Structure formats: C-alpha cells, structure tokens
Amino acid sequence: MTPVLLGLIGLALALPVPALLARASWPFRSPAAGVVLWQSLALAAVLAISGAALSTALWLVTHDRLTWWRVALHLTILAIGVLVWARFWWAAWHVWHETATRRRRHRELVDLLGEPHGALPAVRILAEQTPVAYCIPRRRDARVVISRGTVEALDDASLQAVLEHERAHVRIRHDLVLEAFGVLHRAFPRPLRTDAPLRQSQVLVELMADDAARKVTGDGPLARAIVALAGGVTPAGALGAGSAAQVRLDRLCDDTPHRWWPAALSLTISAVVLVAPTVLLAVPWMLHAWHTLTT
C-alpha cells in the first residue's frame, strides 16, 4: 500500500499541484515564504517518487519466498533509481558549469566595455541607448549593469530604486534560488516536468528584490522604473502570459495592510508536503521492524 500511496503523492506534487498553485496569487504576498513553498514541493515530489521506487523494490524481496522474478524486478527498479540519480547530478553539474561560464564571459566583456560608476564600485554603465538593467551574480565581485539609455530614461529616485533592487539580488544570492530550480527543471524526467516552479520562483525573487528597493525609495520611484524599463523596448519575441512586471505593479498598487496568513499558509503547506511522505515511508517500516523484532 505504501508504494502506491507514495507514487500518487509524488505524481500529484509533480504535476497538478504546481499547475494549481501557479494560478493562485496569494503566494506573491509573501515572496520569501513562496520560495520556500516551491522548494518544498519540488523536494517532496522527489522524495515521494524515490520513496515509492525504494519501497516497491524492498517489498519485492522482503517476501517469505524469493522467486527469480522478484529479485530481477528488485534489481531493475534499483538500477533505474541509480540512473535517475546519476542523471540528476549530471544535470546539476551541467547547469552550474554552463551558467558559470556564461557569467564569466559576460562579466569580462562588461568590464572591458562598461564605464565604472564613480561612487558604486560594482556598477558598470554601457554606452548604449537601449535601456537595460541587470545583474551578473557572483559570490564576490558581482556586477550591476545599466546602460546610458537607462540613466536617461529614469529620474534619480527611480534609478536608485533600480540599483537597490539589483543590489538586493546580489546580496541575498537570488541566483542560487534560480539555479536550484534550473537544475530541478532539467533533471526532472520530461513527462513529470512543468514550467511553473521555475517561472514562479523567478517572479518571487523579483518581488523580494522589489521589497528591498521600496524600503529605500518608496513605491512611486520603483513603479516608475518598472514601467519605464518594461515598456521601452520592442518585444524581441513571443513572451509568455502573465509577465512579472504586471504582478510587481499590482503588488505595489495593493495597499491592503500586510497580512500574516499568506506566509503562514505557504509555510504550513511546505511542512505538510515534506513531512507526509516521510511519515508514510517511515512509520510502516518502523512498525514492520518492531513486528520482526518482537516475534
């Protein structure tokens, strides 16, 4: 019974639950708790599916009479498990390496072509009219890149909001959150994969940086910066529905008082999804062990 239940939980956490959660707007109200929630869902799905495979494999060989097909099936399941794990770590290494290489190259180009900002050592200004603003994360020596076009498009307060936003990304190591979801996204077997965790965590991370910026500059300058930088460029290609910019502005518009329940709900769901599969797996096993010891 345990393997089936764990398998169902794993499937639910991998597909329908993320799809439903991606449509909800309440996690945006407490972005840090939202990131925890998405991380927990992903981890719980991995644990549940691994648990389902493992408990099936063990169930096959803990029977009283060992037959050849039980042993063969047991070994097959274990082999598949090892393969899935190997694939996961290979993907993790690959994503990490590729991202690091692209960042290093980009940073070298920025350092050669960008003008250093007098007062802020991490900031580089590109002599381009296209308004861009982004950061190249790194543990030490991160870069915040803006263009002349950005400086001209924004008033002083809005520019400060942009810089505070980017510095928050760098300071709170948001790249690690995004990299973790990037790894999961690639490592998950394709039929079980959805875009939701990666997309949603990208938005949540923006909201966290927004919160850091609005503490310094207030809502107005940040909102002006988002609109100026999101609307200034012609779209390069087809873009997914529900842009982060809209979510961010809606959040700045929302002047209802800060509520505790979205954070509490996110954290509660996180705890439940993480604990439930473990309990389901552990409790029958402990009972089984107890039973074997006492008889």
Next chain:
Amino acid sequence: MPRLGELERSVMNVLWDAAAPLTVREVLDALGERDLAYTTIMTVLDRLGGKEMVRRERDGRAFRYAPALTRDAATSELLHAALDEAGADRTAALVHFARTVDPAEAQALRAALDEIESRTSQ
C-alpha cells in the same frame, strides 16, 4: 584588484584604436604619461589573452598583440547576451530588472502606475 581591471580596459582600448597589432612597448607608449612598468603591461596582456580577448602573434623576436574581436563585435556579443530573453529552458545567467512586454501590457502597466503615483502624491 580594481586597478588591474581598470588597466585591462585601457589596454584593450589602445588595441582597439590601433590600426595594426602592437608590441608591448607600443602599448606602453600609447598609454602615455603614467609610470607603468613594462612587465605590468605584459601581465595585463597575458591576462587578456587568457580571457580570449587578445591574440598574440610572433614578429621576429618580439610578440605583437591584437584584439581577438573588434570593439563592435564585443559590444554586439555583450548586447546579444544581455537582451536574449528567449528560451525558458536556459537558466538565468543574468537577472534582469524588467523584461519587455507587449503594447497591451505596457498600457495596463501605465494605468497601474498612475494609480500608484496618485496615491503617493496625496
């Protein structure tokens, strides 16, 4: 080392502005009045070579240095990487402040902005 980084930028600009590959001495002269050591420039050129920004070619007993890519090519590589927003499968090497939106969305954003501005100006 901010100073070395700054020097790399100056040396690169010298090479980009030059019509032909330069020797270390020529780079040093082009940098002008600063009291820089010959070996410092060699170190900087080595570092730039390691980053695949500079090519080294033998000319008799000396080496001459040339940019591995033109300033325009470097700029377009940088902008291409910075503006390439396609591909949801790629991980975010760069974290953008804002992504481009379509015109309808831009209008919705402006409306929301007006609301925020009117509230904060009260």
